[in-house]
Amino acid sequence: MQLTDSQGLPCPTENDFITALDLQTLAEAVDAKVAALNARFSVAAFAPGAILASNANQSVPTGVPSVNITNVTTQVVTVYDTGNQNISAGFANILVSGIWAFGAYANVIAAGAVTVNTVRQLSIDMEIQSSSSDVTKINFAERVSESNTGGEFITVSGVMPVRLGPGQSADVRLGFAHNNGTSNVIVQSGAYVWFYRVGNLED
Amino acid sequence: MPATTSQGITYPCIADIMSAAAWQTMVTTMETALLATQAAATAGLNRPTAQLSRTTTTQNVAVTVATVATYDVEDWDTTGLANIAVNNDRFTIAVNGLYFVTGDITYNRAASTIATGRVTFTRNGTRFAAHQHSEFTAGTGNVRATALVACVATDIIRMEALWTGATSPNAVTSRFAIHLAART
Numbered sequence: 001m002q003l004t005d006s007q008g009l010p011c012p013t014e015n016d017f018i019t020a021l022d023l024q025t026l027a028e029a030v031d032a033k034v035a036a037l038n039a040r041f042s043v044a045a046f047a048p049g050a051i052l053a054s055n056a057n058q059s060v061p062t063g064v065p066s067v068n069i070t071n072v073t074t075q076v077v078t079v080y081d082t083g084n085q086n087i088s089a090g091f092a093n094i095l096v097s098g099i100w101a102f103g104a105y106a107n108v109i110a111a112g113a114v115t116v117n118t119v120r121q122l123s124i125d126m127e128i129q130s131s132s133s134d135v136t137k138i139n140f141a142e143r144v145s146e147s148n149t150g151g152e153f154i155t156v157s158g159v160m161p162v163r164l165g166p167g168q169s170a171d172v173r174l175g176f177a178h179n180n181g182t183s184n185v186i187v188q189s190g191a192y193v194w195f196y197r198v199g200n201l202e203d
Numbered sequence: 204m205p206a207t208t209s210q211g212i213t214y215p216c217i218a219d220i221m222s223a224a225a226w227q228t229m230v231t232t233m234e235t236a237l238l239a240t241q242a243a244a245t246a247g248l249n250r251p252t253a254q255l256s257r258t259t260t261t262q263n264v265a266v267t268v269a270t271v272a273t274y275d276v277e278d279w280d281t282t283g284l285a286n287i288a289v290n291n292d293r294f295t296i297a298v299n300g301l302y303f304v305t306g307d308i309t310y311n312r313a314a315s316t317i318a319t320g321r322v323t324f325t326r327n328g329t330r331f332a333a334h335q336h337s338e339f340t341a342g343t344g345n346v347r348a349t350a351l352v353a354c355v356a357t358d359i360i361r362m363e364a365l366w367t368g369a370t371s372p373n374a375v376t377s378r379f380a381i382h383l384a385a386r387t
Contacts, residue, residue, distance in 0.1 A: 020215040020225075024206070027214035027229055034210045034236045041243040045250075047385035049301045051353055101303070101384070105332040105350055147319045147337030149367055155334040157349040194351035196301055196384045 007033060049196030050092050052174075059111060059184045060176055092195065094162055094170040099198040101159045102126070102140075104174050106191035109151030112183030117145045120185070122154040123175040124193060128168055139175075146180065151188075161201055210236040251298060252382035253280035255287065261311075261374035262364075269323065269365045272308065272377045284381060294379075296358040300386040303351055304332075306362045306379040310344035315370040322348040323363040339368075351384060 001010050001022065010025050012018055094100065102124045123141035142156035162170050174193040178185045205225065207213045213232045215225040255274035264270045273291045284294045296302070310320045317339040324332045332350035354360070362379045 018221065020217050020219050020221055023221075023226065023229055024214045024216065027208055027212045027233070030233055031208035031210045031212050031236070034212075034240050037240050038210075038243055041240070041247045045243070045247040045386045049351070049385040051301070051351060101351075103349055103351055107333065144335065145337055147335070149319050149337070152337075153321060153323070153333035153335040155332050155348045155350055194301075196303075196351065 009033075047197045048094075048096060049194070051192055051194045052092055053192035054187065054189055056189050058187045060108075060178060060187060061184050062178075062180055062182070092172045092193070094172060094195070095164070096197060097162055097164045098200055099159060100162050100195050101157065101198050102172065102193070102195045103155065103157030104191070104193040105153075105155045106174070106176060107151060107153050107188040108176065108178070108185050109188060110146070110180055110183050110185050114146055114148045114183075115179075115181040116148045118180045119178055120144050120146055120152045120154060121175075121177045122156050123177070124156060124158070125173045125175050126160075126162070127171045127173075128162070128164065129171065141175075146178075159198060163201065207232075210239075212236055249281060250383040251282040251284055252380070253282075253284040253294060254278040254378065254380035255285055255291075255294075256376075256378040258376045258378065261376055263372040264364045264366065264375050266315075266369070266371035266373070267365070267367055269363045272306075272362045272364055272375075272379060274377065274379065278378075278380075292361055294360040294381050296354040296360065297356055298383060298386060299355045300353075301351055301384045302354050302360070302381055303349070303384045304360060304379075304381050305347070305349045307345055307347035307377065308362075308364045309376045310339070310346070310364075310366055311374050312339055312344040315366070315373040316368045317344055317366055317373070318368040319366060320344060320346045321363075321365040322346045323365065324348060324350055324352070325361050325363060326352055326354065327359055328361075353387065 001016055002013055009029050104122055104124050106122050108120050121141050121143040123139055126138045128136040140158045142154055144152055144154055172195055176187050205213050206216050211232055214229045256276045256278050257274045260275055262273055271292045274287055277285055277287055304324050308322050310317050319335055319337045321333055321335040323330050331352050334348035336346045364375055366373055
């Protein structure tokens, strides 16, 4: 009995006497290969991904440079989690390295007077926490101007690599900042951050 | 008595009589297992995706009226997410999953004074994301949004245009695309 070159499947040589056990061995070898392929295709189709949304308004004070709405754990619910993120109340924790797509959405309305053309900035903040407490921070944002027409609607998205070493994970959070001069700005309920794994790292 | 593996491959046991029929059964069940794997590979590699557009004709949008965008071209549609001959304003979901949605509306600044322009995405008529610009004094009148949304089969995904300003209506063009990011 010999093995095929690429897949290691058992096959007889010219001098072998074939028995039922040989067929069983071949069947089990093929079965293992098929099961492994199916598992890989399933992982590809059911890629890790999640959507985390707020379920209550949050008031963001004037002059606060960045506010993480997911700090308020009671205001956050998991809308969807396809697995592997270790989602907990308040933040998403990515455990798998790879190329990931991220995005966020928020409707923001001034609580009181509006300072026209002031900044409304929505951001996605990712922190990679290592066992030595070193933190790698990645941030990208979308900034619009307040039009004083009942609030602003902001989406932001991007793709970036998540490189995790042993014992590391990445926290993904939604940030909002503004410089409205005369009142707080309310991040309306339903703001959300999303992400899903696009593929493997190049290396 | 033949036995069967987890993937449905039937093989003769050691006490069974070796025969061409037993061999044939094993090969046939192997082929069935491989066909299922090939189908899984095809589904995994060819995720549903489509894009609709309206770029050579325009759609009139009245000021301050949220208007569902309509399209006259299917740029691509791999799995029947759209059928503009029946409904020219939507994607209809067939496979449960997380869907990446992107779209843009181009407002005509030459014809109207655009104070704000907005793109809104809806699922079954309810907004799940939107993006608004207010700086239309220079540059293009294009507003683009991207979002991820969890969908189940029969959900309807649409895009709306909304603007404020003067000289209504505004003749807009648009593009609207979707792809399955992850099955659920």
